[in-house]
Amino acid sequence: MESTFKEIGDRQSVLDLDPKSAVGGGVEDVYGEDRATEDQLVTPWTFSVASGYSLLRDPQYNKGLAFTEKERDAHYLRGLLPPIILSQQLQEKKLMQNIRQYQVPLQKYISLMELQERNERLFYKLLIDNVEELLPVVYTPTVGEACQKYGSIFKRPQGLYISLKEKGKILEVLKNWPERTIQAIVVTDGERILGLGDLGCQGMGIPVGKLSLYTALGGLRPSACLPITIDVGTNNEQLLKNEFYIGLRQRRATGKEYYELLHEFMSAVKQNYGEKVLIQFEDFANHNAFELLAKYRTTHLVFNDDIQGTASVVLAGVVAALKLVGGALAEQKFLFLGAGEAGTGIAELIALEISKQTKAPLEETRKKIWLVDSKGLIVSSRKDSLQNFKKPWAHEHEPVKDLLDAVKVMKPTILIGSSGVGKTFTKEVVEALSSCNDKPIIMALSNPTSQSECTAEEAYTWSKGRAIFASGSPFDPVEYNGKTYVPGQSNNAYIFPGFGLGLIISGAIRVHDEMLLAASEALASQVTKENFDKGLIYPPFSTIRKISAHIAANVAAKAYELGVATRLPRPKDLVKYAENCMYTPVYRNYR
Numbered sequence: 001m002e003s004t005f006k007e008i009g010d011r012q013s014v015l016d017l018d019p020k021s022a023v024g025g026g027v028e029d030v031y032g033e034d035r036a037t038e039d040q041l042v043t044p045w046t047f048s049v050a051s052g053y054s055l056l057r058d059p060q061y062n063k064g065l066a067f068t069e070k071e072r073d074a075h076y077l078r079g080l081l082p083p084i085i086l087s088q089q090l091q092e093k094k095l096m097q098n099i100r101q102y103q104v105p106l107q108k109y110i111s112l113m114e115l116q117e118r119n120e121r122l123f124y125k126l127l128i129d130n131v132e133e134l135l136p137v138v139y140t141p142t143v144g145e146a147c148q149k150y151g152s153i154f155k156r157p158q159g160l161y162i163s164l165k166e167k168g169k170i171l172e173v174l175k176n177w178p179e180r181t182i183q184a185i186v187v188t189d190g191e192r193i194l195g196l197g198d199l200g201c202q203g204m205g206i207p208v209g210k211l212s213l214y215t216a217l218g219g220l221r222p223s224a225c226l227p228i229t230i231d232v233g234t235n236n237e238q239l240l241k242n243e244f245y246i247g248l249r250q251r252r253a254t255g256k257e258y259y260e261l262l263h264e265f266m267s268a269v270k271q272n273y274g275e276k277v278l279i280q281f282e283d284f285a286n287h288n289a290f291e292l293l294a295k296y297r298t299t300h301l302v303f304n305d306d307i308q309g310t311a312s313v314v315l316a317g318v319v320a321a322l323k324l325v326g327g328a329l330a331e332q333k334f335l336f337l338g339a340g341e342a343g344t345g346i347a348e349l350i351a352l353e354i355s356k357q358t359k360a361p362l363e364e365t366r367k368k369i370w371l372v373d374s375k376g377l378i379v380s381s382r383k384d385s386l387q388n389f390k391k392p393w394a395h396e397h398e399p400v401k402d403l404l405d406a407v408k409v410m411k412p413t414i415l416i417g418s419s420g421v422g423k424t425f426t427k428e429v430v431e432a433l434s435s436c437n438d439k440p441i442i443m444a445l446s447n448p449t450s451q452s453e454c455t456a457e458e459a460y461t462w463s464k465g466r467a468i469f470a471s472g473s474p475f476d477p478v479e480y481n482g483k484t485y486v487p488g489q490s491n492n493a494y495i496f497p498g499f500g501l502g503l504i505i506s507g508a509i510r511v512h513d514e515m516l517l518a519a520s521e522a523l524a525s526q527v528t529k530e531n532f533d534k535g536l537i538y539p540p541f542s543t544i545r546k547i548s549a550h551i552a553a554n555v556a557a558k559a560y561e562l563g564v565a566t567r568l569p570r571p572k573d574l575v576k577y578a579e580n581c582m583y584t585p586v587y588r589n590y591r
């Protein structure tokens with residue numbers, strides 16, 4: 001009963017290529033010198049691995065009621081489907097109606113995950129066409145709740161689980177994954193899931209969600225994306241006691257045991273997929289995140305989304321906000337609440353950008369930036385007891401005990417929340433900031449919504465409508481004094497999909513900070529006059545694929561400039577090239 005069929009167009013590109021651009025010619029060979037072997041090209045994309053009943057259960061190829069008469073004949077589907085044929089558009093309409101009927105966001109999440117498991121192209125069609133509506137479902141805030149309840153809602157595994165039990169066998173585990181050509185891995189160890197803390201093995205929802213965005217927002221082929229959770233235990237007592245918990249029932253391995261497992265993982269990935277596979281570290285705890293990034297950035301293509309992706313998106317937002325407020329970046333005074341991955345990552349990228357603009361040394365530009373942690377303002381007298389990643393921010397100053405006092409003393413122009421702790425930008429804090437700024441810039445970055453430092457409504461109300469506000473999780477527009485204020489969403493989702501695309505299309509083998517600046521610059525350049533007129537500092541997510549193409553092009557250009565790109569020759573028009581490489585979820589015709 002085995003039938004074979006061709007997926008038209010899929011052979012053309014490293015990523016995926018719209019058939020019409022392939023037919024039109026003029027598209028360069030994306031494989032470059034690393035052209036995949038004929039064997040890789042033929043399997044598995046061009047021949048069906050399934051037909052008939054199993055074809056309907058293969059999410060990569062299934063089209064449900066959209067199979068045509070000819071396809072039903074050719075692939076043994078007669079009788080397995082009701083007689084009607086629906087277009088993809090009509091399927092989309094029906095599913096959106098169904099999803100909108102659910103009142104509870106988690107129900108929407110579950111139904112979307114089921115769709116992804118049933119009909120992948122339709123899932124991505126929905127996500128791309130309805131990105132602003134569905135992003136809060138497959139991503140923050142709902143994905144946070146999904147991770148908290150992952151054990152209870154778990155039906156079928158997604159992604160790859162690597163636990164301490166697999167120590168010594170990680171290469172074999174990677175080989176169990178059905179796809180051989182992987183371009184992007186998002187990996188977590190679940191220790192700091194959003195601002196929700198240690199969710200252990202249930203953090204898997206995050207790599208799954210991030211990679212869905214890689215495809216929907218950045219155009220990577222779904223089959224080239226691999227979500228991974230490394231399970232070294234959890235220190236979350238509630239999960240350890242929960243009878244439905246899906247992870248190892250032990251406290252977290254640390255030190256040598258932890259680093260040996262991670263090292264085996266990093267080596268196995270490179271051995272199995274080569275040096276051009278992107279490994280995105282996601283939601284690791286501070287104490288491991290900095291160390292892993294420092295250790296592997298010189299040997300692997302790695303990127304920490306929470307340190308670097310967040311930094312790049314915030315820098316873009318600040319640059320855009322200054323167009324509304326006036327003043328140069330170097331004239332600002334920054335105050336952060338939270339000195340972890342996001343806080344210090346953003347601070348460093350801002351300091352780098354100011355150095356680039358003013359030619360001042362980094363040690364000087366860092367002095368424009370102040371950070372508050374749980375013990376108060378980070379100052380030089382605290383240096384001995386500070387973790388390494390905080391030390392560059394310990395400037396000369398009297399001790400200041402908390403955020404409110406720090407705002408009063410430092411009089412920052414920009415306040416950034418990156419502590420993972422909700423409701424910390426109190427009325428007093430926002431009022432103090434507003435008393436020294438005409439247009440205070442407030443970024444409440446912690447996720448999900450419950451952990452946001454303040455809500456959009458609070459920021460606008462307490463600043464009497466003067467704040468330029470953005471947050472990590474989405475907030476609806478706010479009415480204040482008869483005016484509508486539209487908050488920005490300062491989330492790394494703007495950056496990482498395009499950033500990854502840029503790395504992949506250039507065949508980059510390393511990530512450098514200049515590439516993050518390039519991504520940031522590309523994002524800021526996509527804010528239109530129309531956006532600014534509405535007070536927006538980020539372009540709407542509805543245009544994200546265009547934005548991603550620009551980010552990818554700028555990142556790829558920088559990779560070529562720095563000599564870390566291996567795909568030669570360099571395509572001339574990188575924006576067009578990035579666009580042509582993007583996966584589109586329109587159904588293919590099966591011959």
Ligand SMILES: O=C([O-])CC(=O)C(=O)O
Binds near residue numbers: 193195472492
């Ligand atoms: O996932 C998000 O929405 C942003 C992010 O990386 C985090 O909060 O850890």
Ligand SMILES: [Mg+2]
Binds near residue numbers: 282305306
């Ligand atoms: Mg994250």
